[in-house]
Amino acid sequence: MTQGDLRMTAAAERGRTLTMLVDGGELTAHEGESIAAALLAAGRRLTRWTARTGEPRGYFCGMGVCQDCLMTVDGLPNVRACMTPVREGLRVETQRGLGEWGVVP
Amino acid sequence: MRLAASDVVVIGGGAIGTAVAYYLAVEGKSVTVVERRGVGQEASGANVGLVTLFSGHSLDEPDPGPLYELTRASVEAYTTLGEEVGVDIEYEQCGGVVFAETEDKLATLKRAAEGYRRHGVPVDVLDPRGVLDCEPAFYSERILGGVFCPLNGQVNPLLLCRAFATGARRRGVRFLLGTTVQNIYHGNGRVRAVKTSEGDIPCEVVVNAAGAWAADIGDMTGLRLPVVPARGQIMLTEPVPRFIRRVVSGAEPSARQTRRGNVIIGSTIENAGFDKNVTTGTIAHFARGVLPSFPRLAGLDVIRTWAGLRPATPDHKPIIQSLDEPAGLCLAVGHSRRGICYAAGTGRLVADLVTGRPPYLPRDAFNLARFAPMSPAGGEQAPPPPGPDHIRARST
Numbered sequence: 001m002t003q004g005d006l007r008m009t010a011a012a013e014r015g016r017t018l019t020m021l022v023d024g025g026e027l028t029a030h031e032g033e034s035i036a037a038a039l040l041a042a043g044r045r046l047t048r049w050t051a052r053t054g055e056p057r058g059y060f061c062g063m064g065v066c067q068d069c070l071m072t073v074d075g076l077p078n079v080r081a082c083m084t085p086v087r088e089g090l091r092v093e094t095q096r097g098l099g100e101w102g103v104v105p
Numbered sequence: 106m107r108l109a110a111s112d113v114v115v116i117g118g119g120a121i122g123t124a125v126a127y128y129l130a131v132e133g134k135s136v137t138v139v140e141r142r143g144v145g146q147e148a149s150g151a152n153v154g155l156v157t158l159f160s161g162h163s164l165d166e167p168d169p170g171p172l173y174e175l176t177r178a179s180v181e182a183y184t185t186l187g188e189e190v191g192v193d194i195e196y197e198q199c200g201g202v203v204f205a206e207t208e209d210k211l212a213t214l215k216r217a218a219e220g221y222r223r224h225g226v227p228v229d230v231l232d233p234r235g236v237l238d239c240e241p242a243f244y245s246e247r248i249l250g251g252v253f254c255p256l257n258g259q260v261n262p263l264l265l266c267r268a269f270a271t272g273a274r275r276r277g278v279r280f281l282l283g284t285t286v287q288n289i290y291h292g293n294g295r296v297r298a299v300k301t302s303e304g305d306i307p308c309e310v311v312v313n314a315a316g317a318w319a320a321d322i323g324d325m326t327g328l329r330l331p332v333v334p335a336r337g338q339i340m341l342t343e344p345v346p347r348f349i350r351r352v353v354s355g356a357e358p359s360a361r362q363t364r365r366g367n368v369i370i371g372s373t374i375e376n377a378g379f380d381k382n383v384t385t386g387t388i389a390h391f392a393r394g395v396l397p398s399f400p401r402l403a404g405l406d407v408i409r410t411w412a413g414l415r416p417a418t419p420d421h422k423p424i425i426q427s428l429d430e431p432a433g434l435c436l437a438v439g440h441s442r443r444g445i446c447y448a449a450g451t452g453r454l455v456a457d458l459v460t461g462r463p464p465y466l467p468r469d470a471f472n473l474a475r476f477a478p479m480s481p482a483g484g485e486q487a488p489p490p491p492g493p494d495h496i497r498a499r500s501t
Binding site: 031051067076077078098100101 | 343344345346350365366401404
């Protein structure tokens with residue numbers, strides 16, 4: 001998943017680094033990024049599989065409107081990856097269909 | 106213009122009209138359904154979709170009676186209808202709990218539960234803990250107790266209408282959609298034909314299943330029907346993983362979760378004439394009211410709101426009857442909040458009445474004559490009172 005970092009480097013100031021968990025694996029991100037930004041930077045485009053036909057979905061509008069980038073975040077299904085900031089220890093999971101209610105910290 | 110004749114013309118293509126058409130077609134009758142809009146476009150497609158054998162109606166019928174039998178006939182039908190016609194109606198006998206927040210309501214519930222149990226209907230009286238254990242998604246501090254009935258359930262009302270319509274079409278029923286009824290010709294004491302915007306349909310029997318518009322159809326034969334529109338508002342959330350397993354009645358407002366995962370929250374009973382608008386005050390009231398009892402709804406998006414016009418009678422019970430004058434006129438109207446519970450049962454009863462075989466319920470169980478003689482034409486109907494499990498929301 002982390003084959004290189006796609007972030008721009010020139011003249012960019014970033015927040016401090018933090019570690020989140022994506023499908024159980026650790027991923028380094030920067031404070032101030034959205035989940036979508038952190039995953040994209042790591043080269044990952046898939047966020048979920050649709051409920052009816054099992055098709056893959058990812059980021060489409062990137063601004064909270066299209067509801068395509070839904071993921072399960074800290075046990076809550078259907079969270080928009082593009083609108084949710086990363087946090088130290090955040091648990092992010094690729095969602096199948098509507099997902100499942102997990103343990104909310 | 107004259108259209109091909111039918112044995113029966115059914116006026117109205119909602120749950121009642123399509124069910125009546127289906128069961129008449131099963132009996133070999135030729136049937137035409139005349140529907141102003143489309144199948145299930147009014148109250149039949151605008152309701153929550155509960156199918157409850159033990160519910161609000163049990164409270165004024167403390168022993169299983171005609172209303173119970175009407176629902177039971179529907180439940181039997183819904184169990185097999187999907188397979189029969191190849192349309193999954195998403196019927197689930199998921200069990201349901203009716204709870205009480207006042208001592209009076211609890212006493213009434215217990216009395217009805219005893220009566221039902223005496224007749225072999227499986228119901229359990231629950232203490233407050235039992236009610237909460239029954240549906241872990243639900244919470245209330247004010248519960249005094251309740252009754253659980255494993256036979257209560259839910260259905261997708263739109264698919265139910267589609268299933269009846271599909272089954273009816275397959276048996277040769279003709280559907281005239283987008284077609285209005287303009288008159289009912291009758292003479293020498295019996296109905297002769299129905300005049301529609303597409304032409305006249307000669308027939309022997311006319312079934313009025315026109316829902317909230319039943320009184321207009323009644324007027325065409327000089328019959329005053331005490332049926333008025335009662336608005337019900339509903340809101341729907343985005344689909345989420347299943348967390349509400351049962352049907353919970355007694356909450357204000359109540360919630361059920363569809364097969365797809367959306368949560369349907371509602372409803373109201375309002376006297377708003379034929380106004381089908383949703384009011385922001387009511388939607389806000391729903392949101393505030395439902396959050397404490399279903400905390401998991403917090404943060405979910407509401408994706409749709411709508412309102413439907415139920416056909417309400419003064420006692421909230423239907424009128425199902427074959428009239429002597431004019432002969433051939435049949436009523437299947439006034440199902441109020443429970444048209445989805447009563448649809449198949451009504452269809453079967455009308456089929457009994459039209460074919461002349463002994464009806465499965467007493468012939469006079471739902472007669473028009475139980476109401477006092479109607480006020481003179483133009484008199485105002487009393488607005489419908491709120492049902493026991495529902496709220497009256499102020500329109501704002």
